Amino acid sequence: MKTIKVGLLGLGTVGGGTVDILQNTMPEIQRRLGQSIEIVIIAVRDLNRPRSVDTAGIALTDNTFDVVNHPEVDIVVELMGGTGLAKELLETAIKNGKHIVTANKALIAEHGNSLFALARENNVIVSYEAAVAGGIPVIKAMREGLAANKIEWVAGIINGTGNYILTEMKKPGADFAKVLKVAQELGYAEADPTFDVEGIDAAHKLTILASIAFGIELQFNKVYTEGISKVSADDIRFAQQLGYEIKHLGVASRAENGYSLRVHPTLVPKEVLIANVNGVMNAVMAKGNHVGPTMYYGPGAGAGPTASSVVADIIDIIRWKDQPKADQVPALGFAADQLESAPVVSIDEIECCYYIRCLVKDQKGVLSKVSAVFAESDISIENVHQEPSSEKADDAKLVLITNKVKESSINQALASLAELDAIDGDIMRIRIETLG
Numbered sequence: 001m002k003t004i005k006v007g008l009l010g011l012g013t014v015g016g017g018t019v020d021i022l023q024n025t026m027p028e029i030q031r032r033l034g035q036s037i038e039i040v041i042i043a044v045r046d047l048n049r050p051r052s053v054d055t056a057g058i059a060l061t062d063n064t065f066d067v068v069n070h071p072e073v074d075i076v077v078e079l080m081g082g083t084g085l086a087k088e089l090l091e092t093a094i095k096n097g098k099h100i101v102t103a104n105k106a107l108i109a110e111h112g113n114s115l116f117a118l119a120r121e122n123n124v125i126v127s128y129e130a131a132v133a134g135g136i137p138v139i140k141a142m143r144e145g146l147a148a149n150k151i152e153w154v155a156g157i158i159n160g161t162g163n164y165i166l167t168e169m170k171k172p173g174a175d176f177a178k179v180l181k182v183a184q185e186l187g188y189a190e191a192d193p194t195f196d197v198e199g200i201d202a203a204h205k206l207t208i209l210a211s212i213a214f215g216i217e218l219q220f221n222k223v224y225t226e227g228i229s230k231v232s233a234d235d236i237r238f239a240q241q242l243g244y245e246i247k248h249l250g251v252a253s254r255a256e257n258g259y260s261l262r263v264h265p266t267l268v269p270k271e272v273l274i275a276n277v278n279g280v281m282n283a284v285m286a287k288g289n290h291v292g293p294t295m296y297y298g299p300g301a302g303a304g305p306t307a308s309s310v311v312a313d314i315i316d317i318i319r320w321k322d323q324p325k326a327d328q329v330p331a332l333g334f335a336a337d338q339l340e341s342a343p344v345v346s347i348d349e350i351e352c353c354y355y356i357r358c359l360v361k362d363q364k365g366v367l368s369k370v371s372a373v374f375a376e377s378d379i380s381i382e383n384v385h386q387e388p389s390s391e392k393a394d395d396a397k398l399v400l401i402t403n404k405v406k407e408s409s410i411n412q413a414l415a416s417l418a419e420l421d422a423i424d425g426d427i428m429r430i431r432i433e434t435l436g
């Protein structure tokens with residue numbers, strides 16, 4: 001049986017999971033592939049660090065270029081992260097004629113356009129299923145399974161750490177910092193967890209999903225990004241009382257003059273399936289013009305699920321690599337010369353309902369002053385909830401749900417609201433999506 005040789009860059013959470021699968025599931029993989037896969041070399045930063053997997057028979061190096069220049073390696077699997085050295089390494093590997101598998105969404109979102117072009121020039125494949133939604137084969141589902149459709153929109157919970165935190169915060173007394181620490185211990189978080197908490201990781205993934213959905217170039221720097229660090233336990237509780245769950249969503253949709261790409265906390269009605277996706281689980285919804293709404297669900301982070309996608313990509317490459325044109329499925333699912341560099345519209349252009357929470361002085365007539373501000377901007381209040389503040393004796397917590405309005409109008413109203421003497425402190429605003 002023929003053996004294909006693989007070199008790994010990184011042996012952390014995902015690298016360890018990949019070695020584990022290739023060591024322990026090889027008989028089944030051989031039955032699928034009719035060929036065998038062997039890891040011949042792995043680069044790590046610290047050669048003395050104890051490893052969770054058996055590396056006997058595999059060369060370990062702390063020189064990453066040993067992997068990309070290795071004469072026997074057919075496929076380089078990049079599982080170290082970052083966009084500097086990782087980019088240089090993959091460019092070298094591609095020029096050396098090696099196929100690439102990567103789980104690195106930052107690299108694909110920020111440098112995918114040039115990496116894919118270089119791969120085409122060198123007739124090699126760059127696969128990145130593990131970069132979006134961990135173990136869910138969502139790239140393949142959207143790029144190949146939905147190829148008959150014009151995709152109308154994509155929306156998803158695409159960061160496992162963030163969803164884990166929001167889920168744990170529903171429990172009384174949960175502490176944000178402690179919950180994040182557990183997510184890190186479970187191997188879910190990025191090396192810099194700000195990427196998870198502030199939505200950067202989700203924005204990387206949304207960039208990729210939007211390109212696959214609409215056939216547009218990767219445009220990470222155009223994604224509007226808001227994290228979950230300002231969402232309080234109060235917001236989660238109020239949302240639930242009003243019939244919603246708070247989810248950190250990435251949303252990509254067609255707009256009048258381009259596309260809207262955004263990542264932000266979102267109130268989703270409880271009865272919508274995605275509102276019930278909890279813990280590290282991810283879910284991506286895509287609406288095609290023929291198929292209608294679809295949803296893909298599964299674990300979004302962690303060793304086993306992510307490595308499952310990595311190994312599936314290795315298998316795919318082995319199946320395709322000797323075809324005359326190796327990238328028979330274009331990297332972003334659209335012929336490279338058909339990609340549009342379409343405009344991404346400002347967040348001010350979107351229209352939705354809003355959840356507003358603020359602290360008001362518990363005085364007579366406050367509610368009518370607040371209502372007047374919204375009325376001036378032609379915004380109706382659909383729902384109001386008020387309760388005494390347990391933290392400030394003279395204040396009340398006020399929660400409002402608005403009708404559907406333009407983001408620019410709500411911004412105007414919130415600026416006027418902030419000027420009222422009756423408002424005490426910051427105003428929280430969360431967008432609402434019904435995902436119908």
Ligand code: NAP
Nearest residue numbers: 010011012013014044045046079080081103104301302306
């Ligand atoms: P990790 O646990 O921190 O592992 C990173 C590995 O890369 C480590 O083995 C590290 O070596 C090695 N490394 C880093 N910099 C290096 C350098 N300059 N030279 C040589 N080796 C270097 O990270 P991870 O969680 O596995 O994530 C890896 C990639 O997968 C990232 O791009 C991440 O965004 C992506 N990803 C992660 C998950 C997940 O659930 N964790 C899911 C999907 C995608 P040492 O072990 O010696 O430090």
Ligand code: HSE
Nearest residue numbers: 159160161189190301
């Ligand atoms: N840090 C990422 C997450 C890993 O939590 O979703 C998976 O991409």
